[in-house]
Amino acid sequence: MSASHHPAEALLVDYASGALRGGGRMVLSSHLMACPACRDSIARFEAVGGALLSALPPATLHKDALALALARIERPVPPAPATTGPIAGWITTPADVVRAARDRRRWAAPGVWVASVTRGPGRASTYLLGVAAGMTVPRHTHRGAEMVCVLKGAYVDDDVRHAPGDFAFNDDSVDHRPGITAEGDCVCLVFTEAPLVPRDWVGRLFQPLVGI
Amino acid sequence: MNTPPAPRGPDGATLSGLIVRIAERGDREAFTALFSHFAPRVKSYLLRLGAAPEAAEELAQETLLTVWRRAASFDPSRAAASTWIFTIARNLRIDLSRRDGRSPPVDDPSMMNDGPSRPDDALGAVEDEARILAAMARLPAEQAQVITLAFYADKPHSEIAGDLGLPLGTVKSRLRLAMARLRIALAEPPL
Ligand SMILES: [Zn+2]
Numbered sequence: 014m015s016a017s018h019h020p021a022e023a024l025l026v027d028y029a030s031g032a033l034r035g036g037g038r039m040v041l042s043s044h045l046m047a048c049p050a051c052r053d054s055i056a057r058f059e060a061v062g063g064a065l066l067s068a069l070p071p072a073t074l075h076k077d078a079l080a081l082a083l084a085r086i087e088r089p090v091p092p093a094p095a096t097t098g099p100i101a102g103w104i105t106t107p108a109d110v111v112r113a114a115r116d117r118r119r120w121a122a123p124g125v126w127v128a129s130v131t132r133g134p135g136r137a138s139t140y141l142l143g144v145a146a147g148m149t150v151p152r153h154t155h156r157g158a159e160m161v162c163v164l165k166g167a168y169v170d171d172d173v174r175h176a177p178g179d180f181a182f183n184d185d186s187v188d189h190r191p192g193i194t195a196e197g198d199c200v201c202l203v204f205t206e207a208p209l210v211p212r213d214w215v216g217r218l219f220q221p222l223v224g225i
Numbered sequence: 226m227n228t229p230p231a232p233r234g235p236d237g238a239t240l241s242g243l244i245v246r247i248a249e250r251g252d253r254e255a256f257t258a259l260f261s262h263f264a265p266r267v268k269s270y271l272l273r274l275g276a277a278p279e280a281a282e283e284l285a286q287e288t289l290l291t292v293w294r295r296a297a298s299f300d301p302s303r304a305a306a307s308t309w310i311f312t313i314a315r316n317l318r319i320d321l322s323r324r325d326g327r328s329p330p331v332d333d334p335s336m337m338n339d340g341p342s343r344p345d346d347a348l349g350a351v352e353d354e355a356r357i358l359a360a361m362a363r364l365p366a367e368q369a370q371v372i373t374l375a376f377y378a379d380k381p382h383s384e385i386a387g388d389l390g391l392p393l394g395t396v397k398s399r400l401r402l403a404m405a406r407l408r409i410a411l412a413e414p415p416l
Binding site for chain 2: 021022023024026027030031032033034038054056057058059060061062063064065066067068069070071072073074075078079081082083085086090
């Protein structure tokens with residue numbers, strides 16, 4: 014299965030350079046794990062990073078830097094952290110996302126659960142949002158950027174279907190009311206730079222419950 | 226900025242070979258050669274990104290230590306040594322900046338073993354580096370500038386737009402044009 018909605022190239026450059034951090038990086042990572050085409054682009058951008066690294070004038074190291082490195086490679090390798098397997102039925106995600114799904118899931122409203130993955134910087138928030146089949150997320154807009162990757166199921170936004178692996182970037186020019194398709198429950202990984210702005214009374218009623 | 230100097234020291238194939246020797250037989254001589262070439266450049270890269278000298282030195286150490294430990298996962302037909310080491314340094318830097326403790330870069334999908342592979346062209350990844358630098362040198366200054374800010378100043382494209390006083394769309398299209406040119410350069414017949 015391969016995704017049909019991809020991030021803008023500039024966002025892929027941000028990923029490759031390392032400028033994209035935190036929750037935004039997790040959402041994009043989830044898309045990349047499902048998207049060979051974007052992984053291919055990332056590999057090329059990383060090759061640019063590698064070439065630029067090669068072209069840098071070497072800095073001066075401490076005089077005992079090599080001796081220290083040679084001593085360090087003799088030390089035993091610390092045990093790898095316990096790996097967290099993927100969740101059945103979801104696309105592969107970063108381990109932090111799996112842990113959040115297992116440990117921090119809470120019902121926010123009938124048919125809706127959230128699990129906070131990470132907070133910050135500032136008012137940014139990264140969370141999992143699980144919505145039951147046929148439910149509709151209230152109309153809202155955004156104060157800053159929002160990035161979404163579908164992990165399971167599908168939702169329809171403005172007649173466009175978003176399926177597992179699909180990536181969406183929404184900003185304050187988007188005023189939408191996504192509906193979740195009835196194929197089953199839908200789980201998304203969401204990064205928001207700032208809390209959502211609900212656009213109608215249903216949304217205002219709904220937001221405190223969900224806490225997003 | 227527009228004409229980065231050609232890489233000095235061992236060529237790409239030699240550097241890849243050093244990592245393979247580490248993977249195959251824990252070759253300390255190969256590690257010494259690799260460290261001597263890359264550690265000063267990784268430190269230089271981190272200093273450019275604004276790291277303090279001590280932190281840059283330590284992260285350069287960590288990067289080469291990770292190279293030693295993960296050498297077996299390096300595939301010379303898919304990435305140049307410089308590209309692989311760049312991603313390790315980048316991931317360590319990101320991990321270090323996370324407040325909630327450190328974790329090794331195990332989640333990085335760009336580390337998944339399926340980069341742009343060209344099975345009939347084992348030296349492809351190595352030749353790419355020279356082509357990229359040559360293509361960079363031919364980029365219009367405004368495109369080279371955004372690439373340089375992205376990779377040498379640690380700036381997301383939104384911040385680059387703010388710093389240069391340009392509309393976001395302009396920065397996005399400059400990045401897109403620059404990457405398209407680099408992509409074409411990579412598709413050209415061998416130099
Ligand atoms: Zn994609």
